[in-house]
Amino acid sequence: MTTTVNRPIVRSFLARFHKECAAHVRAGGHGVYWEEPKRARLVLPVPDDDNPSDLALFSLLDLGKQRWKVEEKGPFAGLATVLVPRSENWIVLRRVERDSVHPGPTRKVRFDCLACGACCKDNEVILFPVDVERFREAGRTDLMKPPLARRVNGKLVLTLLPETKRCRHLAKDNKCGIYTVRPDACSSFPVASECCLFARETELGIYDGLRPEA
Incomplete structure (x- = not known):
C-alpha cells in the first residue's frame, strides 16, 4: 500500500534574504538561514510535539535537537528556529543540495513501505x-x-x-x-521524515532529489 506525503523542501538563504526565507517556510518549506558563513539557523513551522508524525519535529530530532524557539517578532514571528550545531552543518547542507532540483516549497512524494x-x-x-x-x-x-x-x-x-x-x-x-x-x-516513525529519507539513501541508494557529489 502506498502513502502520498506532501514533504517540505529545504532551501538555503543568506542573512539578507530573511523575508524570502520566512515566506518559504510559511508556504510549507524548511529554511536554512545563514546568520554568518558558518552559523546557520533552521527555520520551520512550529513543531507539534503531540504529533509523532510531524515532519518539522523530526527535522530537529535528526539534528539531535529537542528544543526550539518560537520567534515573537521580526520576519520569523510565529515560526520556530533552532541553531544548527556547527558539527551538523553538513547535514543541512546535504538537505539543501538534495532538494535543489525541486521547485516550490513542498513536494508530493509516494512511498511504499513494503x-x-x-x-x-x-x-x-x-x-x-x-x-x-x-x-x-x-x-x-x-x-x-x-x-x-x-x-x-x-x-x-x-x-x-x-x-x-x-x-x-x-x-x-x-x-x-x-x-x-x-x-x-x-x-510512529514518520514516512518522508528526514530520518526516513536518509535511511532510504544509505540502505537502498534511493534519493528523492540530487545525489551527493562523489
Missing part, C-alpha cells in the same frame, strides 16, 4: 515502558530478552541480525513479524 524497509535496517529501536507492557499483555515477554533484545548503555533495545543488520522481525517481504505489538518507535 517495497522499502530501509528504516528497519541498521537502526537502534529503544524499548520504552509502554512497549514492555504491550509485550507482557500479549504474552511476548521473549521480545524483551536475548537474543531478541539487549541492554545498551542502560537502555533496552531490539537486536539486529549480525550478518545483515536487519531487524530480526523484518521478513523477506518487508512485513513486520511483530506488527500488532511493534514498539511505538516503529509505529
Whole structure:
C-alpha cells in the first residue's frame, strides 16, 4: 500500500534574504538561514510535539535537537528556529543540495513501505515502558530478552541480525513479524521524515532529489 506525503523542501538563504526565507517556510518549506558563513539557523513551522508524525519535529530530532524557539517578532514571528550545531552543518547542507532540483516549497512524494524497509535496517529501536507492557499483555515477554533484545548503555533495545543488520522481525517481504505489538518507535516513525529519507539513501541508494557529489 502506498502513502502520498506532501514533504517540505529545504532551501538555503543568506542573512539578507530573511523575508524570502520566512515566506518559504510559511508556504510549507524548511529554511536554512545563514546568520554568518558558518552559523546557520533552521527555520520551520512550529513543531507539534503531540504529533509523532510531524515532519518539522523530526527535522530537529535528526539534528539531535529537542528544543526550539518560537520567534515573537521580526520576519520569523510565529515560526520556530533552532541553531544548527556547527558539527551538523553538513547535514543541512546535504538537505539543501538534495532538494535543489525541486521547485516550490513542498513536494508530493509516494512511498511504499513494503517495497522499502530501509528504516528497519541498521537502526537502534529503544524499548520504552509502554512497549514492555504491550509485550507482557500479549504474552511476548521473549521480545524483551536475548537474543531478541539487549541492554545498551542502560537502555533496552531490539537486536539486529549480525550478518545483515536487519531487524530480526523484518521478513523477506518487508512485513513486520511483530506488527500488532511493534514498539511505538516503529509505529510512529514518520514516512518522508528526514530520518526516513536518509535511511532510504544509505540502505537502498534511493534519493528523492540530487545525489551527493562523489
